[in-house]
């Protein structure tokens with residue numbers, strides 16, 4: 001009788017035997033199918049990542065968020081931070097990265113995020129505690145193999161309990177069993193031509209008054225304040241696989257080319273937070289940012305794969321001189337990330353405090 005505990009009991013050099021072995025072996029699963037999630041469930045995410053200066057600088061460097069307030073004490077003080085904080089995109093990506101194993105590792109796609117709020121800056125060394133609540137689950141009418149789940153997530157400082165960031169996120173999550181639907185049309189576009197303003201204006205400078213002036217002029221002329229950013233960033237392995245793994249994001253979409261070969265994208269895809277951070281970096285490079293305030297209505301419209309180049313487009317929606325401290329006013333933007341074929345891959349509404357002048 002064969003001793004199946006004997007390492008030599010199976011001839012691994014014989015491909016056919018190994019194939020047959022794999023076919024019969026059960027897969028120890030990671031992550032959860034759609035059916036796991038029920039409205040009201042709370043999930044406490046375990047890994048408890050510690051934010052680091054190195055991680056923040058690596059994120060900033062790779063995504064072109066080259067803002068000295070997040071690495072130099074004098075520049076941080078100049079922006080009224082007591083200590084040099086980590087970059088908010090890195091903080092957000094770390095909070096979300098920790099949740100992936102419990103919420104979305106099974107696959108499917110990050111569809112969007114809403115109500116992103118930064119409650120207080122976080123400094124290197126902060127240990128994160130992250131929890132999520134399931135707020136909605138529904139069947140996807142266009143994709144019977146998937147359901148759509150929305151969670152509310154809160155990232156806290158594990159030691160003080162203070163809330164750092166909160167948001168609501170929606171993903172497509174594979175179902176264990178496909179749902180019975182009519183299989184409706186996928187990705188249908190509305191008919192009809194585009195409606196665009198006659199003129200697109202660009203602010204003259206990077207301060208609050210420049211945005212406000214441009215918006216006032218646009219209102220008088222029925223124009224829009226909308227512009228693109230010159231910089232682009234081609235997605236390499238470091239961005240697509242390296243950065244998500246550095247935030248403990250275990251989504252196979254980012255690092256398992258073998259699994260992704262059969263998926264709609266045919267290859268690994270960039271973590272949405274990396275794509276978004278690059279587009280925001282392009283935008284921030286054309287403004288005197290004081291603080292990040294909030295994000296809303298974030299959407300990921302299409303895949304970003306290795307070799308794609310991410311560019312940015314910005315539309316100014318509103319200026320509020322009364323929000324924020326004396327030295328800054330609030331500007332609400334719509335940012336769009338697009339690829340080399342000019343296909344939008346991300347869009348989101350962002351309110352940031354922009355310095356009045358230096």
Ligand SMILES: C/C(=C\C(=O)O)C(=O)SCCNC(=O)CCNC(=O)[C@H](O)C(C)(C)COP(=O)(O)OP(=O)(O)OC[C@H]1O[C@@H](n2cnc3c(N)ncnc32)[C@H](O)[C@@H]1OP(=O)(O)O
Nearest residue numbers: 104109110111112140141142170187251271272300301302
């Ligand atoms: C995995 C990960 C992180 C993590 O681990 O988490 C990541 O970083 S991954 C990288 C970032 N991500 C992407 O690369 C996805 C890019 N994207 C696409 O490639 C296309 O979007 C699509 C192929 C997914 C779908 O394409 P599409 O079928 O043409 O899209 P739509 O028909 O618009 O949406 C289909 C259904 O999602 C509903 N829906 C859409 N958006 C929202 C929203 N914001 N809130 C609530 N429901 C929404 C819609 O209501 C419809 O619902 P129904 O199925 O019921 O009709």
